[in-house]
Amino acid sequence: MTTLQxxxxxxxxxxxxxxVIALPLYGGSWFRRLTRRGTGPDRSHPG
Incomplete structure (x- = not known):
């Protein structure tokens, strides 16, 4: 492994x-859409 690496x-x-910390804070609207697609019914319907 070189120094630059x-x-x-x-x-x-x-x-x-x-x-990872900044994306949900600054881009909350589109980030929620992405997470809803990825996680399925459990997190999109927590109740």
């Missing part, structure tokens, strides 16, 4: 985490 991995992990 190591930097890319360690820099990429927090970026991915931030994206």
């Amino acid at each position: 190591a930097i890319g991995v360690f820099a990429g992990i927090p970026v991915l985490v931030l994206l």
Whole structure:
């Protein structure tokens, strides 16, 4: 593993985490549509 690859991995992990946190906050409307399609009836009808 080269130094650049190591930097890319360690820099990429927090970026991915931030994206996962930021997407539902900033794009909540379309993110909910995506999650409803992916999860099925359980989460779209919690009651």
